[in-house]
Amino acid sequence: MAGIYVHVPFCKSKCRYCDFASFPDKIGFAESYMTCVYREMLMRSEELKDYAFDTLYIGGGTPSVIDESYIAMLVAAARKYYKLAPDAEITIEMNPGTVSAGKIALYKKCGINRFSVGLQTAIDSQLEELGRCHNLNQFVSCAKLLKGENFSVDVMIGLKGQTTDDIDKTISVASAFGASHISMYALTPEDGTPIYTDYLNGELPDGDEVAAMYQFGVRRLKELGFERYEVSNFAKKGKQSRHNLNYWRRGEYIGFGVSASSHIANVRFTNTFDLDEYFKCILSNHLPVIDREEVDVDGRKEESIMLALRTSEGLNVEEFNSLYGADFFKEYSTALAKNSPYLDVQGDRVRIKDEYLYVQNTIICDFLS
Numbered sequence: 001m002a003g004i005y006v007h008v009p010f011c012k013s014k015c016r017y018c019d020f021a022s023f024p025d026k027i028g029f030a031e032s033y034m035t036c037v038y039r040e041m042l043m044r045s046e047e048l049k050d051y052a053f054d055t056l057y058i059g060g061g062t063p064s065v066i067d068e069s070y071i072a073m074l075v076a077a078a079r080k081y082y083k084l085a086p087d088a089e090i091t092i093e094m095n096p097g098t099v100s101a102g103k104i105a106l107y108k109k110c111g112i113n114r115f116s117v118g119l120q121t122a123i124d125s126q127l128e129e130l131g132r133c134h135n136l137n138q139f140v141s142c143a144k145l146l147k148g149e150n151f152s153v154d155v156m157i158g159l160k161g162q163t164t165d166d167i168d169k170t171i172s173v174a175s176a177f178g179a180s181h182i183s184m185y186a187l188t189p190e191d192g193t194p195i196y197t198d199y200l201n202g203e204l205p206d207g208d209e210v211a212a213m214y215q216f217g218v219r220r221l222k223e224l225g226f227e228r229y230e231v232s233n234f235a236k237k238g239k240q241s242r243h244n245l246n247y248w249r250r251g252e253y254i255g256f257g258v259s260a261s262s263h264i265a266n267v268r269f270t271n272t273f274d275l276d277e278y279f280k281c282i283l284s285n286h287l288p289v290i291d292r293e294e295v296d297v298d299g300r301k302e303e304s305i306m307l308a309l310r311t312s313e314g315l316n317v318e319e320f321n322s323l324y325g326a327d328f329f330k331e332y333s334t335a336l337a338k339n340s341p342y343l344d345v346q347g348d349r350v351r352i353k354d355e356y357l358y359v360q361n362t363i364i365c366d367f368l369s
């Protein structure tokens with residue numbers, strides 16, 4: 001089954017580390033934008049009429065910042081134009097500073113059954129430093145509104161002045177208020193963002209310090225019953241994100257909206273990052289694609305390995321061989337031998353050992369041409 005992603009590029013304010021397509025000053029265009037998104041969905045519907053979808057992920061930006069009726073119409077459009085399974089996983093990303101009981105009630109009513117909450121850190125001074133538009137209390141109120149729901153919390157490590165006690169507090173609060181899934185990411189100081197200056201000034205923790213924070217977080221999450229299923233993702237039993245698993249299994253997905261990317265029939269393509277350009281394309285009945293690449297067999301093999309080795313389940317060699325008519329152990333014998341201390345090879349399953357998952361990039365590089 002395939003997935004649907006929709007990008008809502010509006011936020012209350014711009015976080016200091018953000019380089020996503022999000023336009024806090026353009027929120028007044030939300031209605032026109034969402035109308036264009038419904039239209040883009042319609043434009044693609046004929047081409048994708050034979051596809052069955054079992055996930056819808058509404059990300060951003062901050063989808064919860066716009067009026068909830070647009071979100072309800074979006075879910076309705078997905079159901080109208082696509083074969084979206086009745087039991088589809090439907091996720092919405094939320095910023096704790098933008099939620100209300102009324103919004104959550106409508107989300108649930110229209111079929112949203114998974115919530116992804118951007119907490120990042122439970123330390124208010126760090127939230128302020130990041131430029132987040134919420135504090136811990138607002139997260140607690142949001143989590144209370146989500147009581148009994150399937151929700152995920154984003155946690156960030158590698159922050160200025162962050163200690164393992166801070167990470168402990170963040171993870172403990174998320175767990176205590178009922179999160180069933182936690183995504184734990186290291187802050188990436190992207191060039192061009194205000195936080196990049198902090199990085200250049202040497203104010204952020206270095207790589208070794210971040211690695212130690214990560215290992216601490218992994219241990220704490222394990223104690224609280226969260227199993228790691230991908231390098232940055234941890235879930236209670238049965239609560240893995242179906243949508244993300246599809247990405248890591250090299251599944252197909254269609255993306256709508258500014259900057260959304262897609263993978264359909266071995267072609268990867270990306271929409272424009274420019275909001276005005278997006279409007280122009282849709283209003284003139286053109287798809288807003290700016291980049292398109294057909295992935296050849298070698299590329300597909302590399303993607304399969306790269307994505308699978310990020311996960312705890314690893315690569316299913318039998319599936320790989322039958323999909324590509326390959327002999328994995330023979331073709332990759334050099335990379336396998338070089339990395340044997342870091343790999344766990346059991347029968348037809350190759351995975352990176354838990355303790356090396358954080359440095360998977362270096363290992364994976366050996367499998368790429």
Ligand code: SF4
Nearest residue numbers: 011014015018022061
């Ligand atoms: S909430 Fe997310 S998308 Fe919006 S500005 Fe902050 S980091 Fe960027």
